[in-house]
Amino acid sequence: MSFRRRENLKPSDKLLVLVGSKNPVKVACTEDAFTRAFNRPILVEGINVSSGVPDQPIGERETLLGAKNRAYQSRDVFPEANYWVGIEGGIDEDEKGMFAFAWMFILGQNGKTTQAKTGTFYLPKKVSELVSQGMELGKADDLIFEQENSKQQGGSVGLLTQGVVNRDEYYRQAIILALIPFLNPDLF
Template sequence: MNFKRRQNFQPSDKLLVLVGSKNPVKISCTEDAFTRAFNKSFLVEGINAASGVSDQPMGDQETLQGAINRAKNSRDVFPEAHYWVGIEGGLDEDEAGMFAFAWIFILDTTGKTSQSKTGTFYLPTAVSKLVKEGMELGMADDTVFNQENSKQQGGSVGILTHGIVDRNEYYRQAIILALIPFLNENLF
């Protein structure tokens, strides 16, 4: 986003949503989710915002903290927006294996916040092994599935569902769920 160009942002313009990532998938799914949820257009831009967590977050706590940090750091850099969105993908393990998920964190100009988590899915052993060796999930997917930059495309979920659920669709639903308090202000 060209911040100098947007310094003269006028209230009559579309509402501005800032995503704490330059990943085109995260920007696209945020725009789609806000448009569907509010039934109107938004200007959605991405910004490189620090997550403050590991490159490959592990567990709910670290992953949620990454989403919170991305949203708040976006607000700190560009407070003129109307909403700030943090999306952070993470991994965890249980007795069935390593699984993936993402946390969404949204805040608005009033200070209201909300969060939601995507569904989870298990990773193949070959991918999990590379992650345990220190590789970030996107790179592990690229290595195992002979892909290039898959995390800015369909991601793990797209690869493993053969495109039935891509990363855009995967995040979109969770973003809409995180918008529930903003859509029902009288209830929250």
């Protein structure tokens, strides 16, 4: 059984996807990921909802919870969509230093949920120090790299890779990975 038949959608029907954020990077990467994954028309809208976690989530659990909260709150606001997506970036530390990552959480119309995480990358000491003092990562990046609103552009990953990997690309892959169970419903 194919996904389209399972959802009773014709290939010409647009899928409506809500992102629990109006951040243009999160909306754009979600649209691109869903378009690539389903190869059909997609309408993606961002809405402002609370993550329910601090502005700078710390650790796996808190970051994933923020992504889940965004997806579920998006569904509460607009239950007519086909999918609801929560994206939350977080930080954590190990013996090598502070590192960044993000969780993607997708809720489907049928109640199925999936999730995937981006790769991780370490942050420079100056940025880590500011974040450790309570500053949100995007603001710390703006201060250290003399940028403005970098989190709605290339983000930390874009700044640190000198644009080789931007935030859109970084998130897109994880969204597609989170879609695997929806692309293979007979296997999951």
